[in-house]
Amino acid sequence: MPFIVYLRVSTQRQGQSGLGLEAQREAVEQYAARVSEPILGTFTEVESGAQKDRPELAAALKECRRTKSVLLIARLDRLSRSLSFIAQLLEAGVEIRAADMPEANRLMLQMLAVFAEHERRLISERTRAALAAAKTRGVELGVHGKRLAQAHRDEATVFARSLATIVLPLAAQKMSLRRIADELNARGLVSRDGGRWHPSSVTRLLSRLKEAH
Template sequence: MSHKPPFTRQIALPRRYVAYLRVSTSRQGDSGLGLEAQREAVTRYVEQVGGVLIDEVVEVESGKLRDRPGLLAALAHCRSKPATLVIARLDRLARNVAFVSSLMDGGVEFVAVDAPYANRLMLHILAAFAEHERDMVSARTKAALQAAKARGVKLGVNGARLAIARKTEAVAFAQKLAPAVEVAKAAGCTTLAQISDHLNACGWRTREGSAWCPATTRRMMARLAETPQPVM
């Protein structure tokens, strides 16, 4: 007489998501301009689909760059869990058709909240529109700068002042974290990943309010290395 194994019901686990939020300037990152709207859209989507948001990566970087540390960290996290990358809008990844296409072939699932049911063809079309919009904005900006220069306007003065102010703020923030970094080293943390984990465990966040990763820790420690430390 044969005995059938008892029936066991497989419980479906909720899909895990890693949020990627991006703004193009440090001023936007410091003020939260654009970030809160992205965070709200992403959080609302994950709740609606019954998923779990396991991490968030905030990056202040131009979308033109391919090797963005924050995006690379978010993609690596998605591969290791595994999880789905979630973004508020497709242009938060890039306004470049080739780049978006390479991500689709990169082995990491991603979903844009503004087009959650878009297939590959639709994503290509949306990326093409975003790329066209980027080119149009760039052309209008160049034309406006040339017109201002022709009128005798001196360009770049305010930008240089803002750059100095932002760097000063970044250095001050790094100095504030110097004791926490020393504590991490004293506790045996030797790698950027270990120091990042220590800062996160102690409740420290980056200037943008996100968790530390090796890339952001490296930049913060580079600012500390450039700053003369007081002699005790």
């Protein structure tokens, strides 16, 4: 039977950079080539594993039913660590295959989901226990995160100030955010994330400059 591929990453940044996606794509393509079955389509989801409402997965399952294909994933954990969610998928009337464990049948998939959910609960419980113990010892929680956030803000301020002599005169001329963005792009200047300027990124830049003064 042919395959419909479902890929998933947990964050928007991973989706944009390809982190995780390329490894999954390579795994499913190698498996399909090994069993000499075609891939009829690929659906990619950028979403949290805890989120059950996944439009791309729903579309992939629908396409599997329409083309009588097998849903192919790279690894079981790319679907979910929720037993109830895996059970729901297994009841969808679509054969599911994981490239890292193609011999897994429906029962094995359910068992793996049970172990995965158990592991997730253990990790959550250990994390809560560690935080509670640290708080009891008087450790200030979140200090490292606060330092990183402050460093991020400082870097953003330095970047904003480097463009102040260009952006502030444009804003003083009552230019729209769109026109300022177009002007920055025309000059070949990149935004802080290395991309093109948009009204939203100009707004953040002006806000940062205002806070700096």
